[in-house]
Amino acid sequence: MNQKILLAEDDPNLGELLKDYLELKGKFDVVLCVDGQEAMEAFRKEEFDLCILDVMMPKKDGFSLGKDIRKINQTIPIIYATAKGMMEDKTQAFELGGDDYITKPFRVEELLLRINALLKRASKDKEEEISDKFEIGEYFFDYTSQIISFKGQQQKLSTKEAELLRLLCLKKNDVLTREEALIKIWHDDNYFTGRSMDVFLSKLRKYLKEDPSVEIVNVHGKGYKLLVS
Numbered sequence: 001m002n003q004k005i006l007l008a009e010d011d012p013n014l015g016e017l018l019k020d021y022l023e024l025k026g027k028f029d030v031v032l033c034v035d036g037q038e039a040m041e042a043f044r045k046e047e048f049d050l051c052i053l054d055v056m057m058p059k060k061d062g063f064s065l066g067k068d069i070r071k072i073n074q075t076i077p078i079i080y081a082t083a084k085g086m087m088e089d090k091t092q093a094f095e096l097g098g099d100d101y102i103t104k105p106f107r108v109e110e111l112l113l114r115i116n117a118l119l120k121r122a123s124k125d126k127e128e129e130i131s132d133k134f135e136i137g138e139y140f141f142d143y144t145s146q147i148i149s150f151k152g153q154q155q156k157l158s159t160k161e162a163e164l165l166r167l168l169c170l171k172k173n174d175v176l177t178r179e180e181a182l183i184k185i186w187h188d189d190n191y192f193t194g195r196s197m198d199v200f201l202s203k204l205r206k207y208l209k210e211d212p213s214v215e216i217v218n219v220h221g222k223g224y225k226l227l228v229s
Contacts, residue, residue, distance in 0.1 A: 036060025055082035
């Protein structure tokens with residue numbers, strides 16, 4: 001199965017050229033969007049392996065788009081592409097969580113090399129991240145069987161509870177953004193799915209209450225954090 005790239009480029013000629021080249025030479029599936037708003041809608045609906053974002057776009061510029069993408073997915077590789085070559089733009093690109101920056105005009109061969117390097121690094125990071133078993137203080141969580149164990153007692157979790165706890169475990173002592181959890185588990189971040197997730201969080205807190213060193217806390221304006229002291 002080919003890896004999928006989100007390409008946000010408002011120049012239709014350049015966009016089609018890049019799309020054709022990356023699909024032919026790179027063997028990627030490329031979704032081309034002509035403005036930032038369209039690209040954000042596509043990102044919410046589909047799973048991507050990498051994003052290429054033009055900085056100067058109508059409706060939503062590339063930096064704003066990248067910032068919104070980072071709220072949902074903090075690890076997906078992002079390459080910013082722009083005609084600008086100013087140092088402050090490069091600085092902003094990396095401050096917003098960009099992984100690379102390429103200045104127009106550029107050779108498509110160079111872009112492909114950068115894409116492959118980022119995807120190789122991301123694949124290595126993902127392999128290290130893949131885990132189905134977690135120690136949470138005195139608790140043991142087996143994601144595959146959806147069971148939490150504590151001093152000989154077991155609690156069976158629902159699928160949504162297990163998925164949410166796994167995301168929290170992967171970000172242990174770090175922030176899991178509300179948007180990332182909602183998109184990855186519910187594939188939507190509207191009001192109703194948000195309220196549904198709050199119910200699941202309350203249940204997880206109840207399951208983990210026997211160990212005082214374990215706590216799921218709200219991080220105001222951002223999301224949640226699984227604290228294990």
